[in-house]
Amino acid sequence: MKVLFVVPYPVGKAASQRYRVEQWLPVLQEQRINYKVAPFWDAGTWDILYRQGHTLKKITGLAKGMFRRLLLLTKLPAYDYIFTHREATPVGPPWFEWLAAKAFRKKIIFDFDDAIWLPNTTDDNSAAAKYKWHHKTKLLISWSYKVSCGNDYLKDYALKYNAAAVYLPTVLDTVTKYNKLKDQQTERVTIGWIGSHSTLPYLKLIEPVLQELEQKYTFEFIVIADRKPDLNLKFLRFIPWNNESEIEDLLQLHIGVMPLPDTEWAKGKCAFKALQYMALGIPVVASAVGANTTAIPDSITGYTCSTEQEWYEKLEQLLQNAVVRAKLGKAGRKWMQQQYSVQAHTNNFLELFT
Structure with missing residues (x-):
């Protein structure tokens, strides 16, 4: 063939x-x-x-x-x-x-x-x-x-x-590439996002929430992308995306976010950022839009949010509680191995050629 x-x-x-x-x-x-x-x-x-x-x-x-x-x-x-x-x-x-x-x-x-x-x-x-x-x-x-x-x-x-x-679905290799589990027991907590210039504008959706959290908590917000973000945050750090360092860069995050607008275009998104976070044991907080609602079992591997208040409450909870972060992270990695890994879908891919 x-x-x-x-x-x-x-x-x-x-x-x-x-x-x-x-x-x-x-x-x-x-x-x-x-x-x-x-x-x-x-x-x-x-x-x-x-x-x-x-x-x-x-x-x-x-x-x-x-x-x-x-x-x-x-x-x-x-x-x-x-x-x-x-x-x-x-x-x-x-x-x-x-x-x-x-x-x-x-x-x-x-x-x-x-x-x-x-x-x-x-x-x-x-x-x-x-x-x-x-x-x-x-x-x-x-x-x-x-x-x-x-x-x-x-x-x-x-x-x-x-x-x-x-x-x-878009899947990840949880055996040879996404094969590490984030250590949540660290003194400094980091929230972060990974993506490209095309989805960077979506971070504006949660900028007010992050600004409000900064008034009460000390945390770093990391953006991993091919372009610098336009965000007014106190502790913003930009990491240029690099294929070679992608996994290690992601492992700097304690909490991963995936905001989306409730549009027809966004409904076509495949929750890929959320999958990357979960594969590494990083709990995810995401908009309750499209594939996010099925890819992220709510309150098991992370949270899906529909309002700014929900975003604030879920991020605040994760910022405060390392035990919850670790629990959601472990559940997320297990979920990924079972439902969204290369190993789980190899036969489905090969069946395309029959």
Whole structure:
């Protein structure tokens, strides 16, 4: 068997691709399944893609990506399955997927972990937003042999267009990577968040809560991201995200947070930050939105909140009580091993290729 992974990002750069595609590659190797990973963006373009300026370099990178996709068409006959994560091209119609499915008659496995059929314009992508075909998602789903959905909200959408849609959550390797348990018995307590520039604005939702807590308690608030946060907090520390140090950086947190707005876009999120915290024995406090309500057993592995008052009360409780933090953390790690680990879903992943 030969599988072609058609992916947006350079290898090792984006969380969704690292955990929904790249971490499964060793599983394919164990099964002696051959594969190739074909990113759209090259590393150089990716490094400047979300920075101000560099317009010519971005256009050149886009043109190179399109040319690589054209060349890739000549390789399609050699593969049994075409696994497409999110989309083959970032702008324009889904011409590559159409040719792969209709002209080459390949079995397409379409994988997505966001509500990408909805417009989600930010300052970083506003220039390209007008050229994105958000409505192509339903076409990609309908053309696919199977559809891998990151949560039930996405699966319900996919089932409208393809009965072969299956739920495959974003999972973590709790044996070789996320294999440590946070020590909660330390003098200084840290609250923190991990994410990217696209979700950094969500921290504004709990900024007033954190400011109020700072009036009464001494704690550090850590942000692990690819961009500095715009937060008015006394004890804010920014850690630039790094793939090599990600686990050790996360282990600096005693409490992990995941605020989300109650929007259709947010309902498509797959609770990934919460999963990272729980896998390391870090209790999570998150908005009661979308997949968070199923991924986080409330009051067992952490808390889901609907109001600022709930956010304040739950964070205050965890700041004060190391025993509760340790109890929720241990339960969270066990929950992850059972429900959201690579080991628990290996067969489900391999079944996509049957």
